[in-house]
Amino acid sequence: MKTIKLLFTFALSATLFTSCYTEVHVDEFVDEPTISINQLLNSYELWYVDINATSGYGETPFLQKAFTISFRGGVVFANNNIVGIGNNGNGFGIDVGEYEAYNMILDVYHDIDGFTTFDVFQIDANTIELYNPNNDTSYFLDGYQRSNFDYDFVFYDNIHYFLQEYEAWEKTYTSEFGAINEFDNENFVQFLAGGNDSTFQSSQDMVGTNVNSLIWDYTGVYGVGNVSNNLYLKTLTLDYDFFDNEFFELTVIDDRTIELFHPTSETVYEFKGRGYIQYLKITDSKGKNVEVDKKRKFKNKRVDNPRENTRTK
Numbered sequence: 001m002k003t004i005k006l007l008f009t010f011a012l013s014a015t016l017f018t019s020c021y022t023e024v025h026v027d028e029f030v031d032e033p034t035i036s037i038n039q040l041l042n043s044y045e046l047w048y049v050d051i052n053a054t055s056g057y058g059e060t061p062f063l064q065k066a067f068t069i070s071f072r073g074g075v076v077f078a079n080n081n082i083v084g085i086g087n088n089g090n091g092f093g094i095d096v097g098e099y100e101a102y103n104m105i106l107d108v109y110h111d112i113d114g115f116t117t118f119d120v121f122q123i124d125a126n127t128i129e130l131y132n133p134n135n136d137t138s139y140f141l142d143g144y145q146r147s148n149f150d151y152d153f154v155f156y157d158n159i160h161y162f163l164q165e166y167e168a169w170e171k172t173y174t175s176e177f178g179a180i181n182e183f184d185n186e187n188f189v190q191f192l193a194g195g196n197d198s199t200f201q202s203s204q205d206m207v208g209t210n211v212n213s214l215i216w217d218y219t220g221v222y223g224v225g226n227v228s229n230n231l232y233l234k235t236l237t238l239d240y241d242f243f244d245n246e247f248f249e250l251t252v253i254d255d256r257t258i259e260l261f262h263p264t265s266e267t268v269y270e271f272k273g274r275g276y277i278q279y280l281k282i283t284d285s286k287g288k289n290v291e292v293d294k295k296r297k298f299k300n301k302r303v304d305n306p307r308e309n310t311r312t313k
Contacts, residue, residue, distance in 0.1 A: 037101040037120055041071040044126065044143030045092070046079075048154075051139075058135025061113045062096060065279050067154055069141070074098055076108060080279035082162040083255045086151030094278075106130065156231050159250070160198075160224045163191040167211045167275030168203075169258065178267025183246050188214055189238075189271065191222065198222055200238060211275045224250070236260065 041047075046068045063069070066078040067085065070092045079085050079093035088094060097110040106118040118130040126143040155162065163169070168190045188203040201216040203209075218240065225235040227249075234250040248260040253270070260269045 037104050037106065038071075040120070040122060040128065041101055041106070045146050046070055046144045046149050047128070047141035048144060048149070049139060049141055053140040054137065055140075056132075056135065056137030058132065058137035060116055060132050060135070060137065060139065062108070062110045062116075063130070063139050066093075066096075067158070068093065068144075068149075069096075071099060071101070074100070076110070081165055081277075082155055082158050083165045083273075083276065085155055091146040091149070091151070153231070156234070156252075159234050159252070160191070161193075162252070163224070163258075164193040165277050165279075166256075166273030167277065168214060168273075169271035170274050171207060171269055172257075172272050173268075173270035175268040178262065179265040181262065181265040181267065182240070183262060183265075183269075184267070190214075190216065202238070 047070065048068050049063055049066050051064070062078065065080045067082070068079040070077040072092065075095055076097045076099050077089055077092040077094065078096045079088065080096070081088070081093075085093075095111075097108055097113075099109065100107045101120075104120045106120050108116045108118070110116065116132060117134070118132055121129040121131065123129055123140065128141050128143070129138050130141065131138045168188045171187045174184065185204050186202045187205060187207050188209070190201045190203075192199040192201065198221045200220060200222040202218045202220075203214045203216050205214050220239040220241065222239065223237045225237070227233040227235060232251065236248045236250040238246045238248075240246055246262070247264070248262055251259040251261070253259055256273045256276075258271050260271065261267075262269070
């Protein structure tokens with residue numbers, strides 16, 4: 001996670017297309033682009049994937065996973081994870097494939113998803129449409145420079161994905177103050193990606209148990225909510241049927257640590273992430289990239305585009 005204090009930067013205002021006169025027939029005009037598709041793709045360092053503006057019923061997997069993509073000298077970079085966003089790859093994310101661009105056509109050769117071709121259209125000064133003719137679906141991307149992209153907003157507006165980016169969260173601290181309550185017995189929590197995107201599991205196994213050896217005692221649904229006028233504070237509700245819902249105020253301490261305040265008992269807990277999941281690929285013991293079998297499934301809720309960051313911390 002990276003906090004960036006912003007000053008106002010320029011907006012791309014040059015018109016990408018203009019008309020010129022060609023003497024073929026009287027009064028006939030031919031539109032010719034004055035900027036190439038490569039210049040268009042490189043006019044912004046980051047393209048934010050506005051997933052909820054998608055038009056069509058198909059899916060292009062690498063765009064479904066990405067928060068941002070970038071086109072740099074024939075290489076496609078993506079921020080697929082909330083953990084480390086703004087730091088990974090100097091803000092660009094990780095290398096996910098290669099591309100070729102010509103005649104307003106973009107061909108992407110993704111490391112895992114393979115070949116995809118798009119027709120590219122400019123919607124406005126900082127928005128492009130990538131139309132996939134193979135599934136009749138359009139994705140809309142909004143352009144930003146790294147200096148005016150609000151990584152913090154993306155992080156905190158997608159906390160539910162952040163929670164899913166570890167195999168488990170292990171309880172590492174319980175405050176001495178606070179009333180005894182049922183949640184004191186829960187030592188591990190897991191937030192699952194995919195499906196309805198709202199499933200959690202909890203375990204009462206001893207602290208220090210290997211993640212792969214955990215026995216999940218309970219499976220339920222969870223929800224993350226906003227707190228008015230406080231971007232950095234969230235609410236977390238865990239639905240335990242046998243002892244009612246557990247409600248917390250959730251604060252992110254760092255990219256691997258969260259604090260849960262339990263208002264009912266006034267107990268404070270800290271949990272640390274175990275088993276980081278990198279969406280796209282991981283490296284095995286021999287240094288070879290292997291595919292992660294977990295896919296991100298975006299919710300249908302509206303997620304606003306990153307705003308210009310005027311906050312300081």
